[in-house]
Amino acid sequence: MAQLNSNIPAGPLAQKWENHKFSSKLINPANKRKYKVIVVGAGLAGSSASATLAELGYQVENFVFHDSPRRAHSIAAQGGVNAAKNYQNDGDSVRRLFYDTIKGGDFRSREANVHRLAEVSVNIIDQCTAQGVPFAREYGGMLDNRSFGGAQVSRTFYARGQTGQQLLLGAYSALCRQIGLGSVKSHTHSEMLDLVVVDGHAKGIIVRNLRTGEVTRHAADAVVLATGGYGNVFNLSTYARGSNTTAIWRAYKRGACFANPCYTQIHPTCIPVSGDYQSKLTLMSESLRNDGRIWAPKNKGDRRSPQEIPEEERDYYLERKYPSFGNLAPRDIASRAAKQVCDEGRGVGESGLGVYLDFSDAIARLGEDKIRERYGNLFSIYREITNEDAYKTPMRIYPAVHYTMGGLWVDYNLMSNLPGLFVLGEANFSDHGANRLGASALMQGLADGYFVLPATIATYLALQDTGKRPKTEHPAFKDAELNTMADIKRMLDCKGGRTPAAFHKQLGKIMWEYCGMARSEAGLKKALQLLPQLREEYSKDLRVTGSTSTLNQSLEQAGRVVDFIELGELLCRDALAREESCGGHFREEHQEDGECKRDDDRFAHVAAWEYTGAGQTPVRNVEPLVYEEVKMATRSYK
Numbered sequence: 001m002a003q004l005n006s007n008i009p010a011g012p013l014a015q016k017w018e019n020h021k022f023s024s025k026l027i028n029p030a031n032k033r034k035y036k037v038i039v040v041g042a043g044l045a046g047s048s049a050s051a052t053l054a055e056l057g058y059q060v061e062n063f064v065f066h067d068s069p070r071r072a073h074s075i076a077a078q079g080g081v082n083a084a085k086n087y088q089n090d091g092d093s094v095r096r097l098f099y100d101t102i103k104g105g106d107f108r109s110r111e112a113n114v115h116r117l118a119e120v121s122v123n124i125i126d127q128c129t130a131q132g133v134p135f136a137r138e139y140g141g142m143l144d145n146r147s148f149g150g151a152q153v154s155r156t157f158y159a160r161g162q163t164g165q166q167l168l169l170g171a172y173s174a175l176c177r178q179i180g181l182g183s184v185k186s187h188t189h190s191e192m193l194d195l196v197v198v199d200g201h202a203k204g205i206i207v208r209n210l211r212t213g214e215v216t217r218h219a220a221d222a223v224v225l226a227t228g229g230y231g232n233v234f235n236l237s238t239y240a241r242g243s244n245t246t247a248i249w250r251a252y253k254r255g256a257c258f259a260n261p262c263y264t265q266i267h268p269t270c271i272p273v274s275g276d277y278q279s280k281l282t283l284m285s286e287s288l289r290n291d292g293r294i295w296a297p298k299n300k301g302d303r304r305s306p307q308e309i310p311e312e313e314r315d316y317y318l319e320r321k322y323p324s325f326g327n328l329a330p331r332d333i334a335s336r337a338a339k340q341v342c343d344e345g346r347g348v349g350e351s352g353l354g355v356y357l358d359f360s361d362a363i364a365r366l367g368e369d370k371i372r373e374r375y376g377n378l379f380s381i382y383r384e385i386t387n388e389d390a391y392k393t394p395m396r397i398y399p400a401v402h403y404t405m406g407g408l409w410v411d412y413n414l415m416s417n418l419p420g421l422f423v424l425g426e427a428n429f430s431d432h433g434a435n436r437l438g439a440s441a442l443m444q445g446l447a448d449g450y451f452v453l454p455a456t457i458a459t460y461l462a463l464q465d466t467g468k469r470p471k472t473e474h475p476a477f478k479d480a481e482l483n484t485m486a487d488i489k490r491m492l493d494c495k496g497g498r499t500p501a502a503f504h505k506q507l508g509k510i511m512w513e514y515c516g517m518a519r520s521e522a523g524l525k526k527a528l529q530l531l532p533q534l535r536e537e538y539s540k541d542l543r544v545t546g547s548t549s550t551l552n553q554s555l556e557q558a559g560r561v562v563d564f565i566e567l568g569e570l571l572c573r574d575a576l577a578r579e580e581s582c583g584g585h586f587r588e589e590h591q592e593d594g595e596c597k598r599d600d601d602r603f604a605h606v607a608a609w610e611y612t613g614a615g616q617t618p619v620r621n622v623e624p625l626v627y628e629e630v631k632m633a634t635r636s637y638k
Contacts, residue, residue, distance in 0.1 A: 002257050002610045004623045007411040008112045013629045014095075017116045020412070021455050025462040032057035034466040037457070038205055038220040040192045040247050042069030044164075044171055044442060045425030046226035048449030051174035054183035056454055061218060062175070062184055063207060065191040065242065065556075069172050073228055073240045074445065077164025078378065079148065079287035080156035081128075081442040083121040088145050092153040094118045099630065101440065104150040104330050105405070105433020106583035106596060107632045108263075110606070110625065112412060113430045117440075120447040125157055127450055131170035134159050136374075146290050146374075148438040150330040150637075156439040161285050161378040167442055171449070191556065192247045193487075194480045195223065195254045195421070198470045202251075202421035206480045208488075210556060213549040215488075217472035217481055221464045222420045222457060225251060226449065229404035229426040231264065233564045233571065234516070235508020237401035238270060238283040244560040245567050248408050248427050256416040257608035257621060259429035260406035261567065262575035265436055265584045266517050267402030268294075268334035271385055271395075272354040281400045282385055284357070285378055286438040289327045291362035291371060292395070294318050294334070296355045300345035306356055306394050317341055325637040332435045332584045333595075333637060335399035339517050340594065342398070349396050356394035363391065399517060403441060405432040405584065406574075409608040409623070413456035414448060417608075420464075422457060424448040429606065434583025488548055491558045496541035500557040503538050507565055510534070515572050520588045524576040531569045538562060570609055570618065577620060578603055600632050 009020040027035070035058050039050045042064035050062040066072060084097040098118040102109060125143070129135060135157050136144040145154040159166040178184040189210045196204035196217070204219040230245035231237040252258045269284045295314045302309065317337055319326040329337070338355050341347060348354045363371055368391055372379070379390050386396070407429040414422050414430070425445040432440065470476070514527035538561070546552040580603045581587045581596035590597045606623040 001619055002417045002608065002621050004257070004409065004417060004608055004621055005411060006110065006623060007413055008110070009412065013112065013115050016112050017119055024456065024459045027458045027462050029057050033059065035059065035461050035464070036061070036220040036469070037222050037224060038063065038218060039224040039226060040205065041072070041226035041228065041427070042066070042175065043072035043074035043226065043228060043425065044168055044445035045427075045449045046072070047168065047171035047175045048446055049224055049226060049424055049453050050184050051171065051178050052450055052454045053457070054178035054181075060178070060184045061187065061220065063187045063190045063192060063205070065189065065210060067188055069175060069186075069188075070168065072168060073243050074168045074442070075165040076238070076240065076283070077442050078161040078283065078285035080146065080158035080163045080439040081124065081167065081446070082148070082155050082437070082439040083125045083157055083443065084118055084155060085122055085125060086155075087142060088154045090153045092155050094122070096153065097121060097155065100151050101431070101437060102433070102630050103635055104437040105435050106598065106635050107433065107600070107604070107627070107630070108582050108625065109433030110430060111627050111630060116452070117431050117444060117447050120451045121443050123451060124443060124446045128167055128170050128446070131173060133166050133170045136160065146287060147328055149286055149289065149328045149334065150325070150437040151328070152325070156287070158287060161287065161375055164442060167446065171446070193250065193484045193559065195251045196477050196480045197254050197418065198474060198476045201419045203470045204472065204477060206477075206484045208484070211551050213547070213552070215481055215484055217477045219470055219472050219477065221461055221466060221469055222422060224422045224424060224453065225408070225427050226424040226445075227427050229407070230564070230567055231401045231404050233507070233568050234401040234511045235504050236273065236278060236281055236512070238267060238281050241280055244563065246560050246563050248423070249563040249567055251408060251416070251418070251421060253611050254418065255611070256418045256421055257409040257610050258406070258570060259409035259606050259608040260434075260574065261571040261609065262515075262578055262585050263405035263429075263434050263583065264401060264571070265331060265403040265405060266335040266399040267331055268338055268399050269357060269397045270400035270402070271382065272349055272351060272398040282381065283400070283402060284382060284395060284397060285375075286331070288357060288375060288378060288395075291366070291374070292327065292357040292359050293361060294327050294338075294355055294357055294397075296341045296346045296348065298346070302346070306348075306358070315341070315346070322637045329637050330435060330437060331402075332586070335517060336586060336594070338397075338399055354396040354398045357397050358394035359390065360394070403436050405429065405434060405436055409606065413459055414453055415456075415460060420460060422453060424453060434585055487559065488555065491542060491544050491555065492548060494540070494542040494544065496543045498541050498543060500542065500544070500554060500561045503534065503542070504557070504561045504564065507534060507561070507568055511568055511571070515575055518586050518588050519575050521576065524572050527572045528569065528576070531565060531572065535562070535565045535569075538565060573618070574607055574609065578607065596635070604632065
């Protein structure tokens with residue numbers, strides 16, 4: 001079985017990070033130039049890590065399947081980034097951000113990692129402001145803040161509804177500087193298809209050039225994966241269509257444990273599905289819940305326009321059920337509440353799968369110009385997609401897959417159980433537990449890339465002999481390349497009748513129906529019958545057009561979809577084994593008054609799954625969650 005040593009430092013919680021940095025190994029500047037690090041991914045975590053490691057003196061190679069790092073899905077994050085600056089003087093602190101994050105994750109995250117994240121958050125804003133990120137400012141010039149779900153303070157820094165894009169431009173500019181200096185070698189249009197393990201250590205990757213089809217080998221002293229989340233396992237989601245699980249899934253099959261795959265987040269404010277033809281869904285930022293009020297008709301089947309429904313016939317259900325937090329209840333709670341309303345027959349829109357997000361009160365109070373100033377581009381996106389003016393009629397929203405809290409298992413240093421393999425941002429499992437609070441994804445990605453990995457990777461690298469770095473002629477590289485080529489050939493030779501997209505759509509329907517917002521033992525067992533059948537059908541009836549020697553998006557998608565099918569099985573297996581409800585994992589058998597019912601006696605742990613071979617049942621390893629500062633309690637936002 002895999003060894004899960006979390007490497008959490010000893011000592012008081014508030015001193016662990018500083019003490020750990022002081023006691024960690026260092027590499028002097030002249031010697032850093034001898035070490036080579038591969039970073040896969042160029043979103044916030046990947047770009048910030050690549051730029052910072054290069055600034056420190058390491059040789060860095062960055063790989064991204066996009067034509068530019070600017071295409072990374074981090075640009076889609078809209079609402080803001082959290083930091084415990086307490087600029088509003090409303091009682092915020094590092095400890096409060098730490099506690100809100102622990103509680104928001106339903107007491108299923110690692111305490112030491114979350115406290116470090118809260119500590120580092122204050123540095124992120126200074127870093128990004130120095131890079132020129134145009135955060136919103138108050139009249140006097142101070143950076144402005146707004147509220148987000150799961151908090152009663154205003155700690156979210158924002159740039160209208162473009163925060164992810166602006167933060168990525170900051171990280172991208174830092175990366176470009178290092179590329180220009182020759183400290184980072186950038187590989188665009190390059191997709192990682194396998195991890196190379198030599199003597200139990202991650203020492204390189206196998207990459208396919210998406211324009212030419214060339215498969216190449218790349219060696220390094222350490223490999224960093226910052227490739228985002230796996231939410232497209234559901235097909236319809238708010239992720240970019242290119243977002244995939246291939247890098248972390250191939251690493252899992254090489255020995256890295258996959259932790260808590262069932263922790264998937266459903267976001268409550270997505271534009272509802274409008275038809276079976278859709279390829280993706282569009283998010284309306286959680287920041288809108290600051291000024292928008294969510295409601296549904298009190299009467300079932302009420303199909304009147306929202307303007308025709310009088311105030312006394314409207315149910316502001318979040319304000320009614322969770323008066324302390326109201327419309328800013330955490331995402332998992334707000335999503336399930338919307339689903340319950342629609343299940344009762346009170347949903348709106350043609351499908352009945354929607355509720356209203358209404359700005360009429362805010363416009364009356366603040367004026368339309370102020371709302372335009374805060375959210376104008378979001379209202380424009382909504383109008384572009386729906387042809388409706390949200391300044392005059394409420395938005396229609398419904399929950400959709402948005403983020404994944406699970407990912408590859410990492411220790412306190414962000415290293416997986418596979419030595420030499422580091423995992424950052426959404427690709428790892430470490431900071432959000434069973435539910436991520438809004439505006440914390442950008443916080444984690446930047447914290448990992450700018451501040452955590454640069455301080456911890458030396459502990460591993462200092463023990464590596466750069467003179468003995470494996471060459472790409474090593475048999476492990478040759479075998480990995482041959483396996484990759486064989487997989488590609490197998491997909492091209494299949495000559496079946498169905499496209500990868502058709503299989504992906506079928507997979508998504510299975511996952512959403514049996515492992516979506518609500519899960520049950522019977523449904524999960526049904527999914528675990530259907531998914532192996534889908535995988536078998538995929539191996540026989542897949543059709544990939546074109547060849548391997550040119551740009552071939554059908555081939556790209558084919559490899560990603562088979563990884564999603566396999567991951568879907570693991571996700572359902574994990575959801576079935578976790579016989580409790582917590583955060584985004586809601587088992588219908590384990591609830592109390594419609595709320596999650598945890599089982600701390602049996603499940604206060606991380607489940608880290610270990611690959612044992614094709615067709616074999618994976619091993620479920622456990623890392624107990626030991627809380628020194630926080631007492632596990634029933635999560636309440638009422």
